[in-house]
Amino acid sequence: MHNSVRALPRFVGAGCQRALNKITERAGHCKRFSSMVSQPVKIEAVAERTCQYGQGVKWHELQRHVLYMDSKAGYIHRWNAETNESDKHMFHDHTTMFLPVDKDKYMVSIGPRLCKFEWMGRRITPLVTVDDTKRIRLSDGSCDALGRVWFGTSHVAYAAADAPTKGALLCLEPDGALRKHADGVNVSGRVAWSLDRKTMFYVDPVARQIAAYDFDIDLGKICHRRVLVDLAGKNSLSRWGYPTDIAVDSDCNLWVTCCMTGRIVKFDPSTGTELNSVSIPSLRPTSLCFGGDHMDEIFVTTSRLGASDKELEQFPLSGSLFRVTGHGARGLLENRAPSF
Template sequence: MSDLRFKLNRISPYTLDLGEGPHYDELTDRLYHVDIIKGECYWLDTKTGSFECFNFDSGLSLIVPIEGQENKFIISQNQSLVKLDLSTKKLEPIGSVDSGRDTRINDGKCDPKGRLWFGTMNWERKPGQFARGLGNLYTLDCDGQISLKQDNVTISNGLAWSSDNRTFYYIDSVERQVWAYDYDLQTGDISNRKVCVDYKLLSSFVDNEVPDGMTIDLHDKLWVASFNGKKVTRFDPETGKVLGIVETPSSKTTSATWGGNDFRTLFVTSATHGASADQLLGEPDAGAVFKVTFDQENIRGSVNQSFKFQ
């Protein structure tokens, strides 16, 4: 395993119950992200530390800008996708999924074509207990149509695409695996699922440690946040091997995305949700947003994609 030489700093003056969905906007240097439990979305100026918080209902798990529409975003509300005008707080319904199921939308991200990929999961009615197979993976196409891509999912989570647009990576956290699919950029079709990273085969990873959010670098290496693992791990998806580890101050490390100058900064979200009182006493920065900078010049990511309405 190669060494990652990095510096990690807390950049959020606030603490999140369940921080998720980081999206960096290179035009404003703002990091958009959410608190699922509180139903809040934030923008955080990554250079000045100023921020603004917007309150909605619990179950808000993603925020993605709409290309070419200033202050317009897609957010989730439980089982629905909604268009948000952040300047007026006006909400416009787009569509809903999983009718009749006790689920909510979880992680979501746009592919290089501008489609929004998003998945669902069972509501955590009791701590750590989830009904298996109730969730699904969907896309919101650029024409507004919602399509089912993968069923029988328990906790839909991290998503990423290879630089050649031929492979789609996806996480169902309960399975403790990262899956790779053949991917067709033009149609959005996925096929031939296989396991590329398996936490169960990693002896140094604790038993309750699960993969959560995910991003990818320009070398097509995966960066996976470990909930209950206190780290973000760089993996080679071709071999499943660990290439490096960024240790964080929060056991509940939730997601990561690239941003900053030339996309050389890794922004990491975390949570206090699910942590014991003793854990929180020992982790004063749990629930914070962190930035990670690397000494190695070849460590960098790429632009976060916005949604492209036709």
């Protein structure tokens, strides 16, 4: 399927092209794989109706677990890919970020704070308070190859036309320092990087854009923000909906959850072209990640929050965690957060 969307002509320098020319090299601390031979797409619900609003799905390769959150209810879920068993923990506050550190340790956002969390002992250790006004929420986060944790913030009323404050893009340095890198962000989903680590990608579901910055891995700085794909064109809501999360595959294509369309979509970031899509048995896909032993599976969270009875009748598995195979792509292992 080759459908073009409105995209600005300037891309990310030659970053992705250089990466594609070096397809046999490793990118940072991530494993890279070649594309697979096409096979029928298979979609299965591996954890049914576990969330009001699933978010922040991640593959924990040390444990072979899939981690994801119900951000509205404050639960962290773990699904074991070997045993098909699930467990969860409740934090009693808005939770949007859950990053593996090692086998049993994690970084988690609890309300306005970033904390360390040990699953076995259920021990929480606060690291930093991002905002104490109760007007700011944290978004999902990602760790770069040098141990910086990047995440966004949003005003609690970000969807309102008269929201008094927009969010920001922040970074927690390995030394514990918290730095702001960009203002005027509505809501940022999880950020991701190009294979050569010279471009940072993110999605803004309110503006309905896929955007990018030039990224300096050594200095930990971003600059030259631009819109790669603008999904807010005329009559485009039913087709592309709201982009809520992003992942990069080993061919440097962008996979995006398009909420309110029931699709995850693969885009060519250099042209803004839709290359492929997979329909999910829920109108509201919310986050995605690559995982599995060969990084050839895509895990997708979904939402049932705000769904009408008619919608739930049509999509009864909304709120489930899905696994997609046979889609013809392989992903990259994400960097684990440092032990602060």
